[in-house]
Amino acid sequence: MNLITLKPNKENLNIYLALGTSLLCISFIDIFTNTFLDFNITGFLPSIVSYLSPLILGTFGLHFIRIEYSGNKTLDKINKNLNSSSTNAVLSLVVIFILIKYVPSLLNWLFFDANFLGSTKEDCNGEGACWVFVRVWFNRFMYGMYPDSEQWRINLSFLILLSSIGAIFILPQAFKKYIVLFLLFIFPIIALNLISGGIFGLKLIKTGSWGGLSLTFIVSAFALIFCFPIGVFLALGRRSDLPAIKYSSIGFIELWRGVPLITVLFMSAVMFPMFLPDGTYMDKLMRVIIAITLFEAAYMAEVVRGGLQALPRGQYDAAKSLGMGYWRMHFLVIMPQALKLVIPGIANTFLALVKDTPLIFVVGLLELAGMIGLAKTNPKWLGMATEGYVFAAIVFWIICFSMSRYSQKLEKKLSTDR
Amino acid sequence: MNLKTFSIDLKNKRRLIPQVLTLLSIVLAISYFAFNAQVNMDNRGIAFGFGFLTQEASFDIGFSLIDYDGSNSYARAFLVGLLNTLLVSVIGIFFATLIGVTVGIGRLSSNYLVSKFSEVYVEVFRNIPLLLQLFFWYFAALRALPLPEEAINFYDISYLTVKGWYVPKFIWTNFSIFNYSIIAAIIAIIFVSKYAKKQRDEFGKHISSFYIGLALLFTLPALSFLIGGVTLNFEIPVLKQMSTTIFNFDGGVSIIPELMSLAMALSMYTATFIAENVRAGILGIGKGQKEAAASIGLTKAQILKLVVLPQALRIIIPPTTNQYLNLTKNSSLAAAIAYPDIVLVFAGTALMQTGRAIEIVSITMGTYLLISLSISTFMNWYNESVAIKEK
Numbered sequence: 001m002n003l004i005t006l007k008p009n010k011e012n013l014n015i016y017l018a019l020g021t022s023l024l025c026i027s028f029i030d031i032f033t034n035t036f037l038d039f040n041i042t043g044f045l046p047s048i049v050s051y052l053s054p055l056i057l058g059t060f061g062l063h064f065i066r067i068e069y070s071g072n073k074t075l076d077k078i079n080k081n082l083n084s085s086s087t088n089a090v091l092s093l094v095v096i097f098i099l100i101k102y103v104p105s106l107l108n109w110l111f112f113d114a115n116f117l118g119s120t121k122e123d124c125n126g127e128g129a130c131w132v133f134v135r136v137w138f139n140r141f142m143y144g145m146y147p148d149s150e151q152w153r154i155n156l157s158f159l160i161l162l163s164s165i166g167a168i169f170i171l172p173q174a175f176k177k178y179i180v181l182f183l184l185f186i187f188p189i190i191a192l193n194l195i196s197g198g199i200f201g202l203k204l205i206k207t208g209s210w211g212g213l214s215l216t217f218i219v220s221a222f223a224l225i226f227c228f229p230i231g232v233f234l235a236l237g238r239r240s241d242l243p244a245i246k247y248s249s250i251g252f253i254e255l256w257r258g259v260p261l262i263t264v265l266f267m268s269a270v271m272f273p274m275f276l277p278d279g280t281y282m283d284k285l286m287r288v289i290i291a292i293t294l295f296e297a298a299y300m301a302e303v304v305r306g307g308l309q310a311l312p313r314g315q316y317d318a319a320k321s322l323g324m325g326y327w328r329m330h331f332l333v334i335m336p337q338a339l340k341l342v343i344p345g346i347a348n349t350f351l352a353l354v355k356d357t358p359l360i361f362v363v364g365l366l367e368l369a370g371m372i373g374l375a376k377t378n379p380k381w382l383g384m385a386t387e388g389y390v391f392a393a394i395v396f397w398i399i400c401f402s403m404s405r406y407s408q409k410l411e412k413k414l415s416t417d418r
Numbered sequence: 419m420n421l422k423t424f425s426i427d428l429k430n431k432r433r434l435i436p437q438v439l440t441l442l443s444i445v446l447a448i449s450y451f452a453f454n455a456q457v458n459m460d461n462r463g464i465a466f467g468f469g470f471l472t473q474e475a476s477f478d479i480g481f482s483l484i485d486y487d488g489s490n491s492y493a494r495a496f497l498v499g500l501l502n503t504l505l506v507s508v509i510g511i512f513f514a515t516l517i518g519v520t521v522g523i524g525r526l527s528s529n530y531l532v533s534k535f536s537e538v539y540v541e542v543f544r545n546i547p548l549l550l551q552l553f554f555w556y557f558a559a560l561r562a563l564p565l566p567e568e569a570i571n572f573y574d575i576s577y578l579t580v581k582g583w584y585v586p587k588f589i590w591t592n593f594s595i596f597n598y599s600i601i602a603a604i605i606a607i608i609f610v611s612k613y614a615k616k617q618r619d620e621f622g623k624h625i626s627s628f629y630i631g632l633a634l635l636f637t638l639p640a641l642s643f644l645i646g647g648v649t650l651n652f653e654i655p656v657l658k659q660m661s662t663t664i665f666n667f668d669g670g671v672s673i674i675p676e677l678m679s680l681a682m683a684l685s686m687y688t689a690t691f692i693a694e695n696v697r698a699g700i701l702g703i704g705k706g707q708k709e710a711a712a713s714i715g716l717t718k719a720q721i722l723k724l725v726v727l728p729q730a731l732r733i734i735i736p737p738t739t740n741q742y743l744n745l746t747k748n749s750s751l752a753a754a755i756a757y758p759d760i761v762l763v764f765a766g767t768a769l770m771q772t773g774r775a776i777e778i779v780s781i782t783m784g785t786y787l788l789i790s791l792s793i794s795t796f797m798n799w800y801n802e803s804v805a806i807k808e809k
Contacts, residue, residue, distance in 0.1 A: 081530040088529045095531040244437035248444060258790035259783045260747035266765050271779040274458050275451040355547040362754055369549055376557070386558035393546045393554060400545035 008067050016064045017075070023061030027054040027093075035101050055093055062089035121381055133384040134391045137375045141391070144211015144366055150203060154214045157191040161221065188225055191218075207285040211366040213395065216357045219285075219367070223292045223353055228346075230293065231300025236330060238301065239308055249301075256298035261356055264291045269363040288360050296353050303345035307338035343414060347407030351400055358396075368392050455776060462773075468781075470772050471496070477767050479758045481674050492768055499763035500785060506680050506759065507746040513685035514745060515738075518692025525697050536693070544690035548748055551687055555679035556755045563675075566657060567665040575654050581666065583673040584655035592648045599642035606638070607631040676757035680749065688745045692738055699734035700726065732804055739797040743790055750786070760785060 008016040031054045033039045042053040049056075062083045070076060082092040113128025116135070124130035134141070143151050164187065168179050195218070197204045210218065237249030256264070268291035269284065276282060311334060319329040339346075361370035372388035375381060459466060471493040478488050483501045486494060524536035543551070561580060564570060569577035569584075577584045590596065607627075614627035642648045655670030703726050711725040752759035753766060760782060769778045 081528070084528055088527075088532075091527075091529055092531050095535050242433055242437050245440050248440060254791070255787065258787040260750040260761075260786055262750040262753060262761055263765065263779065263783045263786060266761070267779050267783070270769065271775040274455050274775055277454050278457050278461060355545075358547045358549045359751070359754075361549075369547075369553060373553075385553075385561065389550055389554045389558055393550050396547050396550060397542065397545050400547075401541065404545060 008064050010067055010070060013067060013070055013072075016067060020061045020064030023057050023064065025061075027058035027061060030054045030057070031097055031100055035104075054097065055090065058093040059086065059089050062093070121384070129387050129390070130384060131387065131391075133375070133381055133387050137371075137381075137388075140212060140375065141368060141371050142212045143214050144371060145209035146205060146211065146214070147203075147209070150197070150205060153194050153197070153202070157194050158214070158217065160187065160190070184225060188222060191221075207283050210285065212371050213368045215360075215365065215367040216354075219289055219292060219357050219360060219365075220350075220354050222289050223296055223357075224350055226289075226293045227296040227300050227353070230297035232304055232335070234297060234301035235304035235308060238305055253298045253301050256295050257302070261292070261295055261359055262362055264295050265359060265363050267291065284363070285365060288363060288365060292353070292356070292360075296349060296356075299349050299352070300346070303342050303349055304338065306345060307340075307342035308334065310341050311338055340414065344407050344411040347403065347410065351403050351407070354403070355396070355400060368395065464773065466776065468777055470774055470777070473772075475768065475771075477771065479763055480756075481677065481758055492772070495768060496760070496764050496781070499758060499760035502757070502763075503746075503749055503752070503759040503761075506677060506684065506749050506752065506757070509677075509681045510684035510688065510745050510749065511742050513681065514688040514692055514741070517685060517689035518738075519696055520693075521689060522693035522696025523700070525693065526700055540690045540693055543686050548683060548687045549751055549754060552679060552683040552751055552755060555682050556675065560675045560679050565665070566667055569657070569667075575652070577655060577657075577667060579667070580675070581672070582675055583678060584667045584670045585673065586652040586654050587669065587671045589651040589653055590648070592646060595646040596639060596642050596648045599638045599646065599648075603634050603638040606634050610634070674757075676752070676755050679755065680752055680757050683751075684745050684748060687748075688741050691741045691744075695734050695737045695741070696730075698737075699730040702733045703729050735804070736797065736801055739793065743793055746789060746793075747786060 008020075030041055033041055034054075040050060042050045044050075045053060063086065065075065066079055066083050066089070067075070068079070070079075083089050109128050111128075113125075114131055115124040115128065116131050117123065118132045119136060121130065121133070123132050139148065139151075143154060146154065161183075164179050164183055168176055171179065193199055194202070195205070195210070196207065234249050234253055237245050238253060240246050240249070265288060268287040272287055272291075273282070315333060315337065316329065319333040324332065358367060358369040360367060361373065366374060369389075369392055372385075372392055376383075376385045376388050455466075472491050474488070475490055475492045475495040476488045477495070479486055479495065479498050481502065482498045483505060484494075484498060486498045521536045521539055524532050525540070527533045527536070563578060563580040566577070566579045566581060569579040571577055575586050607630075610630050611627045614625040614630075617623045617625055643650075653669045655667040655672075657665055658668040660666050707725055707729065708721055711721040716724065749759060750761045753762040756762060765778055765782045769775060772778070
């Protein structure tokens with residue numbers, strides 16, 4: 001009787017299970033033969049029915065196996081997670097079918113049909129991705145036009161940066177302060193001189209030939225280091241009770257936050273030289289770094305202000321009652337607490353900064369995206385845009401994803417502290 | 419002079435000196451830059467001023483919502499760019515909201531596959547720079563589309579090709595009457611819902627204003643067709659042979675690939691942030707709220723409509739407006755793929771032709787600033803109006 005009403009129940013578990021799984025099997029066989037063998041087993045039906053047949057069959061199949069508390073652990077798990085209602089059944093099937101249809105061809109393009117070996121475009125058979133392009137241009141993508149023999153200088157700078165960041169985690173608390181000071185004040189000077197050269201017998205390398213991923217890192221590292229203190233002072237300025245300081249800070253912050261980065265870069269590239277004394281010249285990269293720094297400082301200021309506002313008034317009162325002045329109160333009592341509160345926000349601002357740096361290509365600085373744009377127009381490598389941008393996307397994704405994961409971890413760790 | 423007044427003086431001085439110093443340094447910096455700019459412009463023989471806006475622009479723009487050709491002024495070119503920026507922002511905001519809300523709700527789904535799929539979407543598209551996504555869509559995905567003679571055909575009325583997406587063009591007669599009918603329908607709906615609210619509040623009668631409104635929205639425009647003399651025809655794009663080897667579509671409206679890829683990149687990127695806002699908003703409603711609503715006998719749909727959404731929206735809307743603002747600002751990336759937005763047309767071509775860097779860059783930045791400030795003013799007003807009124 002129950003078979004007629006089509007309401008699955010526990011008594012006839014095995015019948016329904018057999019019916020449901022066989023319907024599901026037909027639906028999956030249908031989609032598999034359709035995708036991989038180019039053969040439609042439901043081709044005799046009208047085209048729209050045939051197109052939807054796996055979905056219809058699968059939905060009925062899932063309907064039959066939707067039996068609550070069946071006692072079978074696997075079945076209960078499937079029902080709970082994928083098949084709790086008809087809508088969920090359809091959604092699950094659609095997601096599975098999309099995966100079956102597109103993931104294999106994507107993997108084929110990325111790996112199985114792709115070409116890795118060779119040195120020219122002709123070494124690629126044209127079916128999958130041509131990673132030869134990325135391999136041949138790899139050095140350019142990383143270092144731009146920086147001469148091959150001098151690239152150790154860039155590597156050395158990043159090695160110093162990474163090892164000192166690593167040292168912050170390893171060394172005891174007492175040394176951390178010195179490393180941070182080193183990173184903030186001494187490292188930028190060392191790195192700048194090492195990379196640009198011109199002293200200590202190092203060959204001078206003009207900023208015009210800097211490029212690739214290392215330029216992305218250089219720009220973001222310098223902007224990071226400088227935007228932080230400026231942001232802190234702007235935040236303090238915005239919270240100040242002196243009207244002139246307060247309103248000029250507000251004006252400065254809102255001005256930068258209201259305009260897109262591209263216009264700021266245009267300003268630094270074409271408008272700013274007009275403001276310099278006649279005959280003086282400031283390096284384009286320098287101008288761009290200053291522009292990005294000021295731009296991000298405005299965002300940083302808002303993040304820091306959030307932290308300052310979140311601190312209870314008692315902290316200010318307590319510091320004042322100890323006889324502390326404005327600066328001592330802020331740098332010994334308020335800032336250490338406020339900054340700790342907004343570490344996730346700071347990390348997000350840094351993340352946004354890294355994601356913004358590819359934009360510098362609009363003013364003619366060739367970082368990773370720009371170098372790929374250059375390489376794909378090379379007559380020997382036409383038609384390689386997809387490979388190039390997919391490669392850049394993967395590189396940036398790895399950087400940004402690990403940064404965002406780290407900031408989430410930090411957020412969790414800090415939220416349990418309070 | 420006693421000690422008390424002296425101490426007040428001292429305090430005033432301590433307040434005064436930093437302010438004077440700040441203002442002084444700002445004024446000095448501005449005048450230094452202005453002086454340099456004056457000298458530089460004198461040397462190059464250009465005078466500061468906005469008179470160039472009325473001069474003939476003499477360059478063409480590939481895509482424009484209003485009539486424009488090279489004989490129009492720079493001011494009109496600016497307007498074309500501004501409208502193009504607004505167009506792509508509106509399209510982007512629409513699709514970003516659509517995808518964002520879907521994915522945000524998907525992440526909370528009890529269905530494992532759906533929530534995982536949504537999570538992967540968010541993590542992938544949020545962590546790739548927008549510029550690279552834009553390049554991917556424009557240089558890789560849309561360049562792989564077929565030539566006009568092999569166009570992807572949607573039921574013989576719309577064609578997708580590498581040169582753009584050709585859709586039918588609407589040709590209206592008496593379009594204004596149709597517009598009036600829609601406005602009349604909206605006004606009628608407002609009256610009906612007010613009347614229904616009054617009936618409910620005063621007499622406890624329930625009038626389903628939703629269905630009446632829906633009916634009004636369809637019947638009034640339909641009436642305008644029947645008795646108002648409004649007609650609507652479609653101009654369907656047709657494949658034409660331009661020369662022996664070159665084919666192209668004629669008629670209809672062509673949506674250029676620049677616009678398509680920009681709208682896709684902007685909406686898919688911004689959607690990830692909106693999805694996170696939606697998720698946070700719904701998660702932010704305490705379980706007790708839903709259980710309380712269920713215990714007084716509300717149905718699932720009523721709980722969502724009357725209890726969860728009004729509270730969740732209060733959490734969702736402020737950060738989402740921020741994302742809309744970001745989307746509008748990010749639409750300036752158009753310059754990288756030559757979509758004629760305000761940055762490309764004005765800060766690109768017009769600047770190149772006139773050399774008036776200061777005027778043009780400040781007009782462009784001022785426009786964005788104006789858009790941002792007006793949206794955020796509107797949002798502040800809205801936030802205040804939906805904020806919980808504490809008694």
